[in-house]
Amino acid sequence: MLHLTFIVLGLFTLSASALNSHVQPQSEPVKITLASRKVSSKRLLQRRTLSPSNVPLANYFNGTDLQWFGNLTVGTPPQTFTVVFDTGSSTLEVPGIQCGTACENQRTFAPSKSSTFVDGGLTGNVTFGTGVGVDPVIGDNWQLSLRSATDTVSVGGLSVDSVNFYLITNQTPTFASDPFDGIQGMSASAEGFFAGLINQGLPSLFGILLTL
Numbered sequence: 418m419l420h421l422t423f424i425v426l427g428l429f430t431l432s433a434s435a436l437n438s439h440v441q442p443q444s445e446p447v448k449i450t451l452a453s454r455k456v457s458s459k460r461l462l463q464r465r466t467l468s469p470s471n472v473p474l475a476n477y478f479n480g481t482d483l484q485w486f487g488n489l490t491v492g493t494p495p496q497t498f499t500v501v502f503d504t505g506s507s508t509l510e511v512p513g514i515q516c517g518t519a520c521e522n523q524r525t526f527a528p529s530k531s532s533t534f535v536d537g538g539l540t541g542n543v544t545f546g547t548g549v550g551v552d553p554v555i556g557d558n559w560q561l562s563l564r565s566a567t568d569t570v571s572v573g574g575l576s577v578d579s580v581n582f583y584l585i586t587n588q589t590p591t592f593a594s595d596p597f598d599g600i601q602g603m604s605a606s607a608e609g610f611f612a613g614l615i616n617q618g619l620p621s622l623f624g625i626l627l628t629l
């Protein structure tokens with residue numbers, strides 16, 4: 418079982434302007450030099466950390482470990498969705514009730530059942546680069562039609578109000594076999610829920626704990 422752990426550390430602050438800037442796609446891989454951080458004592462680290470919030474994850478892709486998914490909730494009262502925690506995108510998308518038969522294998526969000534839902538009114542299509550497979554995707558056969566909205570989102574007991582997210586209003590049939598309903602982007606420019614945590618004063622780091 419793999420757990421997604423949100424470790425909240427008071428070690429650095431991000432400026433608000435950094436949250437609003439978007440990282441442009443790079444044509445070449447970006448090399449990141451990693452270095453260990455010196456902490457003078459375990460006690461110091463413990464004092465700086467809040468309790469981690471754990472979300473159990475399941476994995477999918479046909480024998481590979483490419484896709485890890487778990488639950489989050491949207492709305493008041495909460496509606497539960499299983500989402501893939503996706504390092505290659507930055508926003509949250511969950512199927513909306515208006516998706517109809519295109520989303521019949523997935524749970525759909527009913528805006529009328531959430532007292533905190535606000536329609537954003539913006540629509541558009543987004544094409545995913547790799548979809549669910551390891552093979553290169555050619556053309557636009559992994560496409561979602563989206564409508565913007567805001568609502569309360571909770572992951573692992575951490576809750577953020579007025580999170581920007583998208584309702585899936587249509588999707589290509591390529592998504593129908595997914596064992597998850599939606600997508601929570603975790604890229605370096607993660608928006609919505611994760612930006613909301615930071616705005617609440619919780620600079621967030623992602624950690625992954627592997628256990629046998």
Ligand SMILES: *[C@@H]1O[C@H](CO)[C@@H](O)[C@H](O)[C@H]1NC(C)=O
Pocket residue numbers: 479594
């Ligand atoms: C699983 O992998 C096999 C072989 O690579 C492929 O034929 C099949 O379509 C895949 N199934 C799904 C659901 O992706």
Ligand SMILES: *[C@@H]1O[C@H](CO)[C@@H](O)[C@H](O)[C@H]1NC(C)=O
Pocket residue numbers: 473474475486487488497499
């Ligand atoms: C998500 O929640 C459902 C119940 O709503 C549960 O059956 C499922 O195991 C959960 N998935 C994960 C990955 O924890």
Ligand SMILES: *[C@@H]1O[C@H](CO)[C@@H](O)[C@H](O)[C@H]1NC(C)=O
Pocket residue numbers: 540541542562
């Ligand atoms: C989104 O795609 C659908 C068909 O897949 C098309 O009818 C619609 O016009 C597209 N919308 C935008 C904003 O491109």
